[in-house]
Amino acid sequence: MEIKGFIQNSLLEWEGRLSCVLFLPFCNLRCRYCHAAHLLEPVELESIPRQQVLSYVRRQRDWLDGAVITGGEPTLHGEALLELIADIHAAGPPVMVETNGTRPLWVGRLVSEGLVERIAMDVKAPLSPDSYRKVTDREVNVEDLRASIRSIIGSGLSHEFRITVVPGLVGPEDVERIAPELKGAETVVLQNFQPDHCLDPALREVAPYRPEEMDAMAQVFEGVARRVTVRGRERGIAARGSGVPAG
Numbered sequence: 001m002e003i004k005g006f007i008q009n010s011l012l013e014w015e016g017r018l019s020c021v022l023f024l025p026f027c028n029l030r031c032r033y034c035h036a037a038h039l040l041e042p043v044e045l046e047s048i049p050r051q052q053v054l055s056y057v058r059r060q061r062d063w064l065d066g067a068v069i070t071g072g073e074p075t076l077h078g079e080a081l082l083e084l085i086a087d088i089h090a091a092g093p094p095v096m097v098e099t100n101g102t103r104p105l106w107v108g109r110l111v112s113e114g115l116v117e118r119i120a121m122d123v124k125a126p127l128s129p130d131s132y133r134k135v136t137d138r139e140v141n142v143e144d145l146r147a148s149i150r151s152i153i154g155s156g157l158s159h160e161f162r163i164t165v166v167p168g169l170v171g172p173e174d175v176e177r178i179a180p181e182l183k184g185a186e187t188v189v190l191q192n193f194q195p196d197h198c199l200d201p202a203l204r205e206v207a208p209y210r211p212e213e214m215d216a217m218a219q220v221f222e223g224v225a226r227r228v229t230v231r232g233r234e235r236g237i238a239a240r241g242s243g244v245p246a247g
């Protein structure tokens with residue numbers, strides 16, 4: 001398995017921690033708002049030698065609070081992902097994995113075998129095949145998604161579920177339908193989408209939600225998750241020029 005991208009220090013992926021970020025290739029979905037198009041079929045993208053990454057992690061072990069593995073979809077690599085995690089553990093920091101949840105066998109192994117300290121799963125749409133197809137352009141077994149959600153919530157591990165909202169694609173009614181599926185979650189992150197460079201060119205013309213619209217959608221998760229976070233509120237101000245206070 002090859003590593004196709006590496007950020008030495010980030011405060012964005014793992015909230016409250018200084019982490020390095022490893023990007024793995026390939027994905028089984030094609031989300032219309034995806035910003036990782038270069039990782040979906042990266043035949044010509046140069047790889048970063050694994051030993052180079054591990055040696056950096058080893059050298060920085062006193063400074064790094066974590067290593068985040070993302071993609072693409074990391075669980076597509078199966079055993080090779082688990083081997084990479086073991087190598088990172090040997091080098092020092094705890095590991096967080098970001099997944100789309102479509103491979104519950106591997107999600108289950110990650111959380112039940114003590115391989116990750118934190119896990120983040122994207123929930124793309126209400127858990128119906130039609131809703132998922134509309135967003136991801138792929139057929140998804142929604143029972144697989146439910147199995148991943150259940151094993152993450154039931155694991156007792158630190159975790160978050162991320163929902164990206166996009167006017168005309170994933171909106172307030174969808175968020176209302178997603179909420180019951182996440183009952184008992186530790187953290188739900190509601191993300192405003194970024195029009196720039198997203199996979200579907202038609203979405204590049206869509207203005208993100210306004211701050212007050214984001215806040216209203218976030219309220220749906222009160223009593224569902226222990227914590228709700230909104231990311232990208234300010235994007236709605238910039239894109240629509242509404243003058244709404246950022247509050």
Ligand code: SF4
Binds near residue numbers: 029033
């Ligand atoms: S799950 Fe969707 S957003 Fe994430 S890498 Fe795959 S296509 Fe892109």
